[in-house]
Amino acid sequence: xxxxxxxxxxxxxxxxxxxxxxxxxxxxxxxxxxxxxxxxxxxxxxxxxxxxxxxxxxxxxxxxxxxxxxxxxxxxxxxxxxxxxxxxxxxxxxxxxxxxxxxxxxxxxxxxxxxxxxxxxxxxxxxxxxxxxxxxxxxxxxxxxxxxxxxxxxxxxxxxxxxxxxxxxxxxxxxxxxxxxxxxxxxxxxxxxxxxxxxxxxxxxxxxxxxxxxxxxxxxxxxxxxxxxxxxxxxxxxxxxxxxxxxxxxxxxxxxxxxxxxxxxxxxxxxxxxxxxxxxxxxxxxxxxxxxxxxxxxxxxxxxxxxxxxxxxxxxxxxxxxxxxxxxxxxxxxxxxxxxxxxxxxxxxxxxxxxxxxxxxxxxxxxxxxxxxxxxxxxxxxxxxxxxxxxx
Amino acid sequence: xxxxxxxxxxxxxxxxxxxxxxxxxxxxxxxxxxxxxxxxxxxxxxxxxxxxxxxxxxxxxxxxxxxxxxxxxxxxxxxxxxxxxxxxxxxxxxxxxxxxxxxxxxxxxxxxxxxxxxxxxxxxxxxxxxxxxxxxxxxxxxxxxxxxxxxxxxxxxxxxxxxxxxxxxxxxxxxxxxxxxxxxxxxxxxxxxxxxxxxxxxxxxxxxxxxxxxxxxxxxxxxxxxxxxxxxxxxxxxxxxxxxxxxxxxxxxxxxxxxxxxxxxxxxxxxxxxxxxxxxxxxxxxxxxxxxxxxxxxxxxxxxxxxxxxxxxxxxxxxxxxxxxxxxxxxxxxxxxxxxxxxxxxxxxxxxxxxxxxxxxxxxxxxxxxxxxxxxxxxxxxxxxxxxxxxx
Numbered sequence: 001x002x003x004x005x006x007x008x009x010x011x012x013x014x015x016x017x018x019x020x021x022x023x024x025x026x027x028x029x030x031x032x033x034x035x036x037x038x039x040x041x042x043x044x045x046x047x048x049x050x051x052x053x054x055x056x057x058x059x060x061x062x063x064x065x066x067x068x069x070x071x072x073x074x075x076x077x078x079x080x081x082x083x084x085x086x087x088x089x090x091x092x093x094x095x096x097x098x099x100x101x102x103x104x105x106x107x108x109x110x111x112x113x114x115x116x117x118x119x120x121x122x123x124x125x126x127x128x129x130x131x132x133x134x135x136x137x138x139x140x141x142x143x144x145x146x147x148x149x150x151x152x153x154x155x156x157x158x159x160x161x162x163x164x165x166x167x168x169x170x171x172x173x174x175x176x177x178x179x180x181x182x183x184x185x186x187x188x189x190x191x192x193x194x195x196x197x198x199x200x201x202x203x204x205x206x207x208x209x210x211x212x213x214x215x216x217x218x219x220x221x222x223x224x225x226x227x228x229x230x231x232x233x234x235x236x237x238x239x240x241x242x243x244x245x246x247x248x249x250x251x252x253x254x255x256x257x258x259x260x261x262x263x264x265x266x267x268x269x270x271x272x273x274x275x276x277x278x279x280x281x282x283x284x285x286x287x288x289x290x291x292x293x294x295x296x297x298x299x300x301x302x303x304x305x306x307x308x309x310x311x312x313x314x315x316x317x318x319x320x321x322x323x324x325x326x327x328x329x330x331x332x333x334x335x336x337x338x339x340x341x342x343x344x345x346x347x348x349x350x351x352x353x354x355x356x357x358x359x360x361x362x363x364x365x366x367x368x369x370x371x372x373x374x375x376x377x378x379x380x381x382x383x384x385x386x387x388x389x390x391x392x
Numbered sequence: 393x394x395x396x397x398x399x400x401x402x403x404x405x406x407x408x409x410x411x412x413x414x415x416x417x418x419x420x421x422x423x424x425x426x427x428x429x430x431x432x433x434x435x436x437x438x439x440x441x442x443x444x445x446x447x448x449x450x451x452x453x454x455x456x457x458x459x460x461x462x463x464x465x466x467x468x469x470x471x472x473x474x475x476x477x478x479x480x481x482x483x484x485x486x487x488x489x490x491x492x493x494x495x496x497x498x499x500x501x502x503x504x505x506x507x508x509x510x511x512x513x514x515x516x517x518x519x520x521x522x523x524x525x526x527x528x529x530x531x532x533x534x535x536x537x538x539x540x541x542x543x544x545x546x547x548x549x550x551x552x553x554x555x556x557x558x559x560x561x562x563x564x565x566x567x568x569x570x571x572x573x574x575x576x577x578x579x580x581x582x583x584x585x586x587x588x589x590x591x592x593x594x595x596x597x598x599x600x601x602x603x604x605x606x607x608x609x610x611x612x613x614x615x616x617x618x619x620x621x622x623x624x625x626x627x628x629x630x631x632x633x634x635x636x637x638x639x640x641x642x643x644x645x646x647x648x649x650x651x652x653x654x655x656x657x658x659x660x661x662x663x664x665x666x667x668x669x670x671x672x673x674x675x676x677x678x679x680x681x682x683x684x685x686x687x688x689x690x691x692x693x694x695x696x697x698x699x700x701x702x703x704x705x706x707x708x709x710x711x712x713x714x715x716x717x718x719x720x721x722x723x724x725x726x727x728x729x730x731x732x733x734x735x736x737x738x739x740x741x742x743x744x745x746x747x748x749x750x751x752x753x754x755x756x757x758x759x760x761x762x763x764x765x766x767x768x769x770x771x772x773x774x775x776x777x778x779x780x781x782x783x784x
Contacts, residue, residue, distance in 0.1 A: 233758075244768055245761040266756035273760035282760055341736070344766070347759045348739045354757055355747030364658035365746055366625075367739045368665035368674055369637040374736070376636055 026051065026198035028218045050220055050258040053195055053208055054251070057188035057226035057242045062099065066160030071167040072182040075104060084183075093180030094118060097170040099157050101128030105185030106140070106276045109149050112183075113277070120150040120177050122157060122170060129281065131272060132335050133288045135302060136321050139337040143279040152177070188242050190227045204229040204238035212264040214254035222258055224250035233267040233354060234286055234332060235294065241268060270333075271350045273343045280343035284350040285333030286323065297326035301387035305379035307341040309371035318342040320383040322349070322359065329358035329391035331384075341373070348380055359388040418443065418590035420610045442612055442650040445587055445600055446643070449580035449618035449634045454491065458552030463559040464574040467496060476575075485572030486510060489562040491549050493520030497577030498532070498668045501541050504575075505669070512542040512569050514549060514562060521673065523664060524727050525680045527694060528713050531729040535671040544569070580634050582619045596621040596630035604656040606646035614650055616642035625659040625746060626678055626724060627686065633660060662725075663742045665735045672735035676742040677725030678715065689718035693779035697771035699733040701763035710734040712775040714741070714751065721750035721783035723776075733765070740772055751780040 024043075025034035032045045059076040061067060075081045087093075096112045098105045101123035112119045121128070121144070127137040128144070128151070145151055152172060160182065161169035170177045190207035192200075201217045203209030208216055208223035212231070216223050225247035232239035246268055256263035273282040291298045300323040308315040316339025323333040334349035336342050352362050362384035369376055377385075416435075417426035425443065428435045451468040453459060467473045479485075488504045490497045493515035504511045513520070513536070519529040520536065520543070537543055544564060552574065553561035562569045582599035584592075593609045595601030600608055600615035604623070608615050617639035624631035638660055648655035665674040683690045692715040700707040708731025715725040726741035728734050744754050754776035761768055769777075 243761070245759070248768055249756075266753075267758075269758045271758045271760045273762045273765055275762065275764045280765075284758070284760070344733070344736060344760060345739070347737070347757070347770070347772075348743050350758050350760070351740050351743040351747070351749070351754075354753070355743070355749060357743070357747055361658075361746070362743075364641075365739070366659075366661045366663045366676070366742050367637070368663045368676070368736060368742065369635070370665045370667065372667045373665055373672075376640055378739070380739075 023194060026194060026200075026221075028198055028200065028221055031220055048220070050222065052254055052258060053192075053200070053216070053221065053223040053227055054225045055191040055194060055227040058191045059184065059188050060186040061184060062157055062186065064157055064159050066162040066167060069160055069162040069167040070165055071180070072160065072184060074184045075108060076188065087181070088115060091180070095179045096120070096181045096183055097122060097177050097179040098183045098185055099123075099170065100185035100187065101125070101151075101153070102130065102185055102187055103272070103274050105183070106144070107274060108183050108185060109144060110277050113147055113149065118150075119148070120152065120170075120179070122152045122155055122172055122177070124154070124156040126154045128153070131270075131283050131287065132281070132337070133300075133321060136319060136335045136337050139319055140276065140279065140281055143277060147277055188226065190229075190240065190242075192227055195223070195227070205240040207240045209238070210265075212253075212267075213257045213262075214250055214265060215257065222254045224254040230265070231267045232286075233269050239268060239270075241270065241272075243272065245271075269350050269353045271346060273346060275343070278339060280336070280338055280340065282336045282343040282346035283334070284346050285331070285353045287333055287335065288323065291323065291332060296332070298323050298332055299326050299387065299390040300324075301383050301390065303379060303383045303386060305377075305382055306375050307339050307379075308373060309375055312371040314340065314372075316340060316342070318345075318379050320345075320379045322362075322380075322383045322387045324359045324387055324391065326391070329360055329388060330356055331359055331362055331387075334380075334383075342379075345378075345380055359384045359391065363388050415586060418586060418592075418613075420590055420592065420613055423612055440612070442614065444646055444650060445584075445592070445608070445613065445615040445619055446617045447583040447586060447619040450583045451576065451580050452578040453576060454549050454578065456549055456551045458554040458559060461552055461554040461559040462557055463572070464552065464576060466576045467500060468580065479573070480507060483572070487571045488512070488573045488575055489514060489569050489571040490575045490577055491515075491562065492577035492579065493517065493543075493545070494522065494577055494579055495664070495666050497575070498536070499666060500575050500577060501536060502669050505539055505541065510542075511540070512544065512562075512571070514544045514547055514564050514569070516546070516548040518546045520545070523662075523675050523679065524673070524729070525692075525713060528711060528727045528729050531711055532668065532671065532673055535669065539669055580618065582621075582632065582634075584619055587615070587619070597632040599632045601630070602657075604645075604659075605649045605654075606642055606657055607649065614646045616646040622657070623659045624678075625661050631660060631662075633662065633664075635664065637663075661742050661745045663738060665738060667735070670731060672728070672730055672732065674728045674735040674738035675726070676738050677723070677745045679725055679727065680715065683715065683724060688724070690715050690724060691718050691779065691782040692716075693775050693782065695771065695775045695778060697769075697774055698767050699731050699771075700765060701767055704763040706732065706764075708732060708734070710737075710771050712737075712771045714754075714772075714775045714779045716751045716779055716783065718783070721752055721780060722748055723751055723754060723779075726772075726775075734771075737770070737772055751776045751783065755780050 020038040023033045032047045036043045059074045073084045095118040098121040129137045155172040159171040160167045201209045207229035226242040229238045253263040253265045271284040302321045318338030321335040367378045412430040415425045424437045451466045465476045487510040490513040521529045547564040551563040552559045593601045599621035618634040621630045645655040645657045663676040694713045710730030713727040759770045
């Protein structure tokens with residue numbers, strides 16, 4: 001079925017794409033999959049030489065009363081996004097409660113605000129954006145409340161109040177929030193039902209366990225994307241992150257190897273970026289909670305500066321937090337929250353972390369300056385310089 | 393005069409700033425300077441413990457007939473910029489000829505365009521922006537001509553035509569350009585008259601020669617900023633660049649050492665950035681001309697991509713050129729020309745070059761992706777991946 005060498009691949013070229021066909025079972029010893037045609041419901045076995053698991057992730061749903069009522073939406077596929085937009089256009093709801101203060105929850109908060117809706121956001125954690133340290137997440141929370149989002153943090157979802165099969169309120173540990181619509185943004189879990197049933201070993205957070213070639217522990221079976229685990233360059237340990245960039249990098253590695261090449265996944269350092277209204281948010285490396293979990297002594301520095309020369313039109317605030325190993329000064333993490341032009345600076349830190357630069361080395365980088373782009377001392381340089389002073 | 397230790401410095405705090413006083417001579421053996429009070433013309437010797445040369449740079453002026461006529465301006469100090477703006481406001485000139493297609497020349501072209509003036513630009517080189525490779529500079533030239541700048545490249549300035557002491561035309565090797573005003577943007581040279589007279593050795597392009605502590609070869613004399621040389625991290629060789637960032641870094645190092653500390657200048661990798669109209673231009677590392685001059689075998693890759701996800705509002709074109717050592721793949725240079733959001737990406741390359749990453753390592757960096765910030769594969773990743781394929 002699958003070409004074993006690049007030559008065979010080139011000879012074939014043709015890819016047999018079959019829509020409405022679903023794999024419902026895998027026999028890894030026989031190297032065959034059970035496929036059902038969703039139009040005819042006919043089932044058949046199909047042999048493979050190499051098999052790629054790319055089953056993605058599934059959104060987490062709360063197991064609370066009323067969770068299956070109508071009026072509760074998620075945005076985990078293109079189709080689910082289109083469906084929700086149609087609902088918004090047709091029903092013109094005036095309010096929404098968002099459950100979960102991660103990337104999806106916050107981006108959807110913006111989308112609802114732009115439609116003039118009243119937006120409430122509930123999260124059981126004491127902060128939004130758990131991938132940031134709490135002091136940095138506070139800037140995001142303030143931006144949301146400034147724009148009119150009602151934030152209810154440290155409040156667990158307890159139930160959905162349902163009337164005629166339709167949600168009309170969200171009940172938390174502390175209040176009842178009447179609403180026209182509920183949006184779930186509780187994160188995702190790797191979709192590994194098939195793998196589990198086939199006895200393909202799972203690892204980090206239930207994702208398919210792979211080596212650096214994206215091979216599973218079963219001969220002839222590979223995994224890539226949101227269903228597969230990654231590894232973190234800073235810890236060398238398995239790591240799970242459901243991001244398009246990582247999925248694409250997985251895919252290149254798995255595809256190269258399945259076609260007879262030799263590629264290795266270089267791991268992730270935990271880089272992520274988003275924009276909520278005009279606020280840019282980015283992070284890379286390990287955050288305080290992760291470093292504490294590893295028991296790794298570290299120092300950190302937080303600064304406030306400008307995205308451009310302070311006098312330049314469009315200059316805005318930027319907050320930078322940088323974390324480094326307490327003994328060696330090697331940079332371990334960075335977080336940025338700021339106005340336009342702030343976030344993509346995180347790439348410098350992702351590069352510095354990959355290259356194992358110290359805070360001092362970062363403070364001595366030859367970064368670009370011109371008034372439309374940066375203050376004379378780039379905010380990263382300022383943060384790194386102060387951080388370097390904390391290394392004994 | 394000068395505190396010898398940080399403790400002394402803190403004890404003194406007070407800095408004796410004397411405006412309208414000029415140093416007109418240095419006797420390094422006696423550790424004293426000749427100072428003239430420009431208000432009274434009184435002269436006096438003044439002793440020093442440590443002396444910092446921070447005399448900056450002087451703009452290059454052409455030695456052609458008519459060069460001392462009125463109507464010929466430069467913008468090399470704050471005062472000269474203010475003076476020119478007053479002239480523009482008062483005389484409302486309708487045309488300008490700019491001599492020199494570097495940063496100053498191009499930024500002034502934009503300023504003149506914004507005032508509705510007819511702008512011509514003359515450069516003896518076959519391209520604008522000599523710090524870019526010719527293929528990348530072509531994008532800048534096109535942006536200028538698209539906006540109505542008349543570019544005359546490969547044309548040497550031969551004379552200024554003068555009437556009643558005032559310039560009225562620029563005469564090149566090929567034409568006469570009538571104009572109301574001339575702007576010189578021919579670059580700068582280190583201002584080292586005093587150093588030269590005092591026997592302080594000069595080095596790269598006539599700048600004061602310094603070691604990594606910014607000490608000159610004369611005991612007790614230091615130099616920093618546009619009058620002092622730097623060194624290039626990629627070649628280890630002396631290098632001259634007149635940039636505010638570099639000058640500031642010089643100053644910190646010299647100041648720390650003069651006050652009894654121990655700091656070392658970490659060198660430059662040749663990073664620079666500018667914006668001309670809406671076009672962003674950045675470069676770092678060594679360009680083709682420099683690599684050829686060093687006889688260093690290299691490979692290069694140029695790509696065109698988007699600043700943001702192609703479908704995202706405000707997404708624009710970005711051109712990236714990347715150069716790497718032909719044998720090792722270590723990245724040696726990068727150039728970026730593109731729309732908003734393009735240029736600051738150069739910092740990733742400055743970091744990668746400082747850390748001696750290979751093109752393959754850059755292609756595997758965990759850079760940030762979200763539609764407002766980048767296509768899924770960042771343009772730098774795309775360029776690095778294609779470049780890596782050229783390494784044997």
